[in-house]
Amino acid sequence: MATNSTDYDFLQIEPHWQSFWDTQKTFRAGTDTSKPKFYALDMFPYPSGAGLHIGHPEGYTGSDIISRAKRSQGFNVLHPIGWDAFGLPAEQHAVKTGTHPASNTQNNIANFRRQLKSLGFAYDWEREVDTTDPKYFKWTQWIFLQLFKRGLAYVDERPVWWCPELRTVLANEEVTDGKSEVGGFPVERRNLRQWVLRITAYADRLLADLKDVDWPDSTKRMQEAWIGRSEGAELLFKLENAALGDLKVFTTRPDTVYGVTYMVVAPEHPLADALTTAAQREQVANYKKKAAAKSDLERTDLAKEKSGVFSGSYALNPANGARVPIWIADYVVMGYGTGAIMAVPAHDDRDYDFAKQFDLPIIQVIDSGKPDQTLPFLADGKLINSGPHTGLDWNDAKKQITAYFASKGIGKATINYKLRDWLFSRQRYWGEPFPIVWVNEADYNRAVASRKADLPPQPVKYTSEGKTLFALPLPAVSLPLTLPDVQSYLPSGNGESPLANVTPWLEIWLNFETGAAVPATEAKPVGESWIRARRETNTMPQWAGSCWYYLRYLDPKNDQAIASPELLKYWGVPDLYVGGAEHAVLHLLYARFWHKVLFDEGVVPQAEPFKKLFHQGIILGEDGEKMSKSRGNTVNPDDIIASHGTDTLRLYLMFLGPLEAMKPWNPNGIEGVHRFLQKVWRECLSREGAINPKISVDNSAAEPAELTKLLHETIKKVTEDIDALRFNTSISQMMIFSNALQKAPAVKRTTVLAFLQLLAPFAPHVAEELWARLGEKPSILDAAWPKYDPAQLIATELKVVVQVNGKHRGELMVAPGITQDAAFALAQADAKVAAHLVGKEIKRVIYVPGRILNIVVV
RNA sequence: GCCCCUGUGGUGGAAUGGUAGACACUAGGGACUUAAAAUCCCUUGCCUGAAAAGGCGUGCCGGUUCGAGUCCGGCCGGGGGCACCA
Numbered sequence: 001m002a003t004n005s006t007d008y009d010f011l012q013i014e015p016h017w018q019s020f021w022d023t024q025k026t027f028r029a030g031t032d033t034s035k036p037k038f039y040a041l042d043m044f045p046y047p048s049g050a051g052l053h054i055g056h057p058e059g060y061t062g063s064d065i066i067s068r069a070k071r072s073q074g075f076n077v078l079h080p081i082g083w084d085a086f087g088l089p090a091e092q093h094a095v096k097t098g099t100h101p102a103s104n105t106q107n108n109i110a111n112f113r114r115q116l117k118s119l120g121f122a123y124d125w126e127r128e129v130d131t132t133d134p135k136y137f138k139w140t141q142w143i144f145l146q147l148f149k150r151g152l153a154y155v156d157e158r159p160v161w162w163c164p165e166l167r168t169v170l171a172n173e174e175v176t177d178g179k180s181e182v183g184g185f186p187v188e189r190r191n192l193r194q195w196v197l198r199i200t201a202y203a204d205r206l207l208a209d210l211k212d213v214d215w216p217d218s219t220k221r222m223q224e225a226w227i228g229r230s231e232g233a234e235l236l237f238k239l240e241n242a243a244l245g246d247l248k249v250f251t252t253r254p255d256t257v258y259g260v261t262y263m264v265v266a267p268e269h270p271l272a273d274a275l276t277t278a279a280q281r282e283q284v285a286n287y288k289k290k291a292a293a294k295s296d297l298e299r300t301d302l303a304k305e306k307s308g309v310f311s312g313s314y315a316l317n318p319a320n321g322a323r324v325p326i327w328i329a330d331y332v333v334m335g336y337g338t339g340a341i342m343a344v345p346a347h348d349d350r351d352y353d354f355a356k357q358f359d360l361p362i363i364q365v366i367d368s369g370k371p372d373q374t375l376p377f378l379a380d381g382k383l384i385n386s387g388p389h390t391g392l393d394w395n396d397a398k399k400q401i402t403a404y405f406a407s408k409g410i411g412k413a414t415i416n417y418k419l420r421d422w423l424f425s426r427q428r429y430w431g432e433p434f435p436i437v438w439v440n441e442a443d444y445n446r447a448v449a450s451r452k453a454d455l456p457p458q459p460v461k462y463t464s465e466g467k468t469l470f471a472l473p474l475p476a477v478s479l480p481l482t483l484p485d486v487q488s489y490l491p492s493g494n495g496e497s498p499l500a501n502v503t504p505w506l507e508i509w510l511n512f513e514t515g516a517a518v519p520a521t522e523a524k525p526v527g528e529s530w531i532r533a534r535r536e537t538n539t540m541p542q543w544a545g546s547c548w549y550y551l552r553y554l555d556p557k558n559d560q561a562i563a564s565p566e567l568l569k570y571w572g573v574p575d576l577y578v579g580g581a582e583h584a585v586l587h588l589l590y591a592r593f594w595h596k597v598l599f600d601e602g603v604v605p606q607a608e609p610f611k612k613l614f615h616q617g618i619i620l621g622e623d624g625e626k627m628s629k630s631r632g633n634t635v636n637p638d639d640i641i642a643s644h645g646t647d648t649l650r651l652y653l654m655f656l657g658p659l660e661a662m663k664p665w666n667p668n669g670i671e672g673v674h675r676f677l678q679k680v681w682r683e684c685l686s687r688e689g690a691i692n693p694k695i696s697v698d699n700s701a702a703e704p705a706e707l708t709k710l711l712h713e714t715i716k717k718v719t720e721d722i723d724a725l726r727f728n729t730s731i732s733q734m735m736i737f738s739n740a741l742q743k744a745p746a747v748k749r750t751t752v753l754a755f756l757q758l759l760a761p762f763a764p765h766v767a768e769e770l771w772a773r774l775g776e777k778p779s780i781l782d783a784a785w786p787k788y789d790p791a792q793l794i795a796t797e798l799k800v801v802v803q804v805n806g807k808h809r810g811e812l813m814v815a816p817g818i819t820q821d822a823a824f825a826l827a828q829a830d831a832k833v834a835a836h837l838v839g840k841e842i843k844r845v846i847y848v849p850g851r852i853l854n855i856v857v858v
Numbered sequence: 859g860c861c862c863c864u865g866u867g868g869u870g871g872a873a874u875g876g877u878a879g880a881c882a883c884u885a886g887g888g889a890c891u892u893a894a895a896a897u898c899c900c901u902u903g904c905c906u907g908a909a910a911a912g913g914c915g916u917g918c919c920g921g922u923u924c925g926a927g928u929c930c931g932g933c934c935g936g937g938g939g940c941a942c943c944a
């Protein structure tokens with residue numbers, strides 16, 4: 001079964017065991033649902049043309065070690081992989097070459113698959129998923145239909161981030177500093193018709209349920225900040241021009257309402273024009289034009305310098321009737337709260353800056369109780385200058401003032417979220433088509449009768465050039481809706497996807513019962529259910545496919561459901577999810593949202609998709625800089641596998657430092673772990689390839705007691721470290737063991753075997769080889785994980801460090817359980833210690849049993 | 859500006875409030891060898907010292923403690939996130 005290699009020939013050994021695992025289906029997830037399960041998930045890769053980056057095997061090795069160890073520990077392990085294969089690079093390649101993005105994608109997948117196999121990962125390759133496979137995206141489209149049905153998908157013409165270079169819109173989350181996340185191209189605001197998912201409806205649950213997941217704190221905090229819940233109140237300010245009604249503002253500080261000295265509305269606020277008096281008309285128009293022309297980059301860059309213009313109108317403070325001017329300024333944004341604020345310059349730094357700049361009055365209404373009363377004052381205190389509320393603590397005042405306004409019907413407590421609805425459409429070819437057609441109102445109403453269960457409570461519609469169109473979902477039975485072939489993959493650049501040019505696909509007669517379609521150029525088929533329809537031309541963003549792939553692995557071939565209810569129940573959600581921190585608010589928030597919708601729909605039995613999340617750190621180049629082609633500091637896993645073998649690569653990636661840490665690649669360090677594996681090889685096999693004679697086959701060897709003890713310590717440490725993902729220290733421990741093994745003149749066979757089992761999750765190929773060469777039946781993972789014997793760990797003698805005034809002055813070997821007095825007596829008898837006690841008065845003795853004896857003297 | 863993480867030898871890093879530097883890398887010395895590679899052994903935080911030993915050391919300044927890399931306060935450097943969100 002094994003190779004007959006006489007020395008550690010990894011180029012022969014590694015492919016040998018990879019093909020063994022392949023043909024034996026070693027890593028096929030079991031079907032025995034009476035066994036405890038363990039589901040280890042990696043964030044699946046986008047199969048780029050560049051092949052695997054060294055960061056991929058880092059995280060993947062971590063989850064692989066856990067998977068292999070859990071398997072030996074008796075778990076039914078699910079460890080799958082797949083491809084997040086829709087995406088811009090494939091499409092840009094298609095635009096350039098004119099070849100279908102699918103062919104390029106499949107080539108890249110083949111390369112990724114080859115690389116991952118050569119790394120020896122314990123994936124169940126029969127469960128591979130590919131987001132671009134119609135059998136897969138059928139269910140992505142199906143989930144979209146569930147969102148649609150529940151009123152969580154709608155269409156809106158709204159200012160969105162448009163990237164001229166990518167010729168598509170981008171979500172808020174995909175734009176940083178006015179540049180696209182992909183490619184770093186400038187973006188601008190455009191008004192375009194878009195599909196939007198109502199993720200805000202889940203804001204409170206997405207926030208609250210973070211308490212139930214075992215995630216890095218930093219990631220939880222990032223999601224919390226992104227969701228951005230803030231409690232406050234909506235208050236109505238009467239306008240002096242009563243014909244205009246009221247101005248509604250949102251504030252988190254209703255306690256400062258007596259300090260309002262002006263109001264601000266965003267330039268895009270619907271009342272902005274009506275509030276503008278004739279005298280101010282020209283100024284306001286100029287200002288609005290300037291504000292609209294500002295790119296967001298400018299708007300943030302100029303954050304220090306506030307701008308604004310007086311509207312000419314006044315509002316009346318509901319608390320005290322004060323007449324306050326209304327300004328128009330772009331430091332208030334339309335997208336949050338009500339797009340209008342009450343400004344309290346004394347207690348808000350932005351309002352303060354603005355008031356100083358435009359010479360507006362500042363009224364202090366909160367007193368800190370301290371002599372230093374510099375404004376703006378943002379902390380807690382007691383109310384002053386606040387009419388009947390003067391003297392209240394600010395927290396009580398928030399409640400009482402809100403209640404007071406509520407009782408008069410001019411205010412109420414509200415909660416606002418920074419989270420915006422999720423912009424879900426892209427003007428691209430290479431994505432999932434929306435299973436939606438646009439029809440006229442009459443046809444929609446005809447469809448309602450038979451399709452009611454598929455439709456949202458309120459129809460999704462939009463009006464363009466005077467015509468109102470209604471969104472009708474395709475029947476689920478007709479899915480998948482596949483992509484048509486196109487002449488050109490290049491988006492038009494005017495906000496329409498290339499799909500808009502495929503007339504026979506686009507303009508159709510649709511049977512709304514069955515989803516069947518024929519081109520509109522043909523005669524309308526006979527029957528009551530045929531209507532004229534135009535397909536949706538946008539496609540879904542890349543996030544769609546990755547929102548639910550972890551569910552598809554449970555039952556990847558199922559064509560009746562995303563997965564069977566039995567398997568959804570047995571495998572549940574991943575027990576461990578490993579992937580980069582860069583997805584902290586994108587993928588991880590979107591997937592949680594979809595999962596909760598599926599939970600509400602009764603499809604999945606749990607409310608959260610990822611119980612335990614772990615982020616592997618970034619591996620930097622040798623120079624300590626981020627790896628990049630332009631810097632020329634990248635590392636290709638293929639090269640390391642060829643020069644040192646994948647076992648060495650895996651071990652080295654784990655030995656580099658804590659898995660979560662950012663750490664530089666160091667080509668010298670790799671020799672150390674390679675030597676370690678060679679040493680293990682030599683300790684098992686002689687130069688001729690036979691079993692090392694120092695290993696006694698019948699276990700009669702006079703194995704040194706320290707080696708036996710060290711084995712048990714190593715079993716304990718490695719087992720615990722694997723569970724905690726502390727792979728660097730478990731490798732250190734195995735190195736300590738191998739150093740001792742080398743020095744031992746004789747060793748029991750069972751000791752060597754147990755050690756190989758500990759090594760197997762880390763360096764699986766060499767472990768399988770040596771296991772087989774020592775006469776055991778592969779796979780090594782089928783043998784039960786070694787257990788340590790606590791009795792072996794009990795020391796007969798302990799080293800106690802003696803300190804005098806906290807300084808290390810000597811060491812004692814003592815029996816366990818020795819009393820403080822006895823230890824102290826021994827210490828006093830020690831010449832080195834005694835020298836530091838001469839002529840001193842002993843004030844105190846501290847004894848930590850078995851560890852330290854500290855003598856305090858003066 | 860705000861929030862979070864982080865700072866340990868020449869290098870990567872280790873260390874339940876209890877011997878700082880495990881385990882490796884690099885470097886130096888030695889053994890084996892005709893020679894080299896491989897392997898094995900020794901040294902390797904800094905200072906004084908021939909040695910024994912002693913002093914100083916975990917970014918900086920303070921504090922708590924018998925004892926601080928670890929806990930607390932302030933400052934400095936590096937990384938990440940958010941950024942007019944009322």
